[in-house]
Amino acid sequence: MSSSIRSGDANFVIENNARHVWHPMIDPKMSAENPPVIVSGSDGVHITDVNGKEYLDCTASLWNVNVGHNRPEIKNAIIDQLDKLAYYNTFGNASNPPSIALSTMLAEMLEPEGMARVIFSSGGSDAVEGALKLSRQYWKLVGKPEKTKFYSLKNAYHGVHFGGLSVSGGIPWRRAFEPVLPGCFQIDSPYLYRNDWTEDHEELGEICAAMLAREIEHQGPDTVAAFIAEPVQGAGGMIVPPANFWPRIREVCDRLDVLLIADEVVTGFGRTGTMFGSRHWGVKPDIMCLAKGINSGYVPLGATVVNQRIVKAWDKDDPMAPIMHGYTYSGHPLACAAALANLDIVIEENLPANASDVGGYFIERLNELAQYPNVGDVRGVGLMLAVEFVKDRQTKEPIPAFDPYLMAIQSACMEANVWVRIQANKMIFSPPLVFENSHVDQAVEAVKHALSTAEYV
C-alpha cells in the first residue's frame, strides 16, 4: 500500500481520487459520475494524463501557465533557490532576497501605472482580499473611515474568500455561502451580447459607467471605498468592455473620490495582448491584484500592488497604520524565484505581442463556428476567448450549465486530444501565450468536429 501511494500507478490514483478527493467547483456526485482526467505530465503546450494520452492545453490549466509547461528556465531558478533558501517569511522583521527582487521588477514593469509598493500573497483570491482590506485601511488613514462600501460588476469573479466572493457578481459562486459581506453592490457589466439597452458597444460603455456614478451617488460617495473589476471579465463569461468603459469608470472614480481596483489576476502579464489588461484601456488603477501569470503557476503566488497615492496615506504615525494582513507564504522565495524567471521569458519572448497576433487569428477561426445553430456569440481579446452556446439564436436563451450537449462537445474535443473548458454555457479558450497558429487550427478543427457530431435536444 505505502509504495503504491506514491507510485502514480494509473489504477491506484483513479480509484483513490474517487474515494478521497473533493474537487473544487463541482458537485461531488457529478465528479463521481464523470471522473476527472488525472494529469500527470506536461511539456510546452501539451499535457498528458495517467493513461499516457496527450492533449493540446487550450486553457493553460486555469489561465495561468502562460509561458508553457516544463520550462527549464523556471525549473532551474526554483532549484537554484532551493539550494540557497527554500523558505523564510516576510512578516515584520524578516525578508528574503527573491521577494525583494520581484518587488523591484514589478515596480519597474508597473512604472507607467505609477505602482509603488507590493504585498505578496499565495494566489489570486488572496490578492483581492489584500486589495479590499488595504482600500478600507487607506480611507481610515486619510480620515474618511465611513468609506467602506464596495462596488463591482455583475458576472465578476474575484476569487473565493469572503471579501472577494462578496464583490463577485456571479450568483452561482455565492449562493451556498450567503450571506456575504454587507455593503457590497454590483452594477451591470458592459455585456454587448446580453443587455437591455443597446447593440452599440460605446453607448453601452457610457450607460454602465453612468450607472456606477448614479449608484455611488445614491449610496453617498462618502460611504464608498472602491470599485473593483477585471479589465476583461474572465470566468463570468469573457466579457470584453468597449474602449470607453474603463476610461469612463476612472473618471467616475476620480469625480466621486472612490478608489479603482483592477483585478488583473487573469489579464496581468500579457494575456489580453498588452502586458497588463488595464494598459489595454489606457487606464491607471490605484490598486492592482496579480497572480496566475506572475509565475505561470509553477509555485503558488499572488501580489497586491498599490500606487503612490495609497502609499502616501501611510506617511504618518497612526495607530491604524500597521498592515495587519499577510500570509505565512507571502513572498515565498521559491514562488518569487519562479516569477523572476517567468517574467524574463514573458519579456524576452514578447508574449503579449504573441497573444495579440495568435489571438487575432484564433478569433478569426472561431468566427467560422457561426454556421452551427447553437453558437450564439464568439468573443474575446488576445488569448482570452469564448464561444457562448444558446438554445435558440433568436431568443438567446442559454443552454443550461452541465447540459448533456455541452458535456458531449467537451468530451468530443477531449477525444480528439484537445483540452477545452466549459464554464456555464461557454467554451473558454485561454491557452499558454506561447500558442502558435497551428495549435489554433488543431483546436478549431476539433471543436468543429465536436459541433457537427453533437446535437442539442
Ligand SMILES: Cc1ncc(COP(=O)(O)O)c(C=O)c1O
Ligand atoms: C479575476 C480573478 N480574480 C481572482 C481569482 C482567484 O484566484 P485564485 O484561484 O488563485 O485564488 C481568479 C481565478 O480564476 C480570477 O479569475
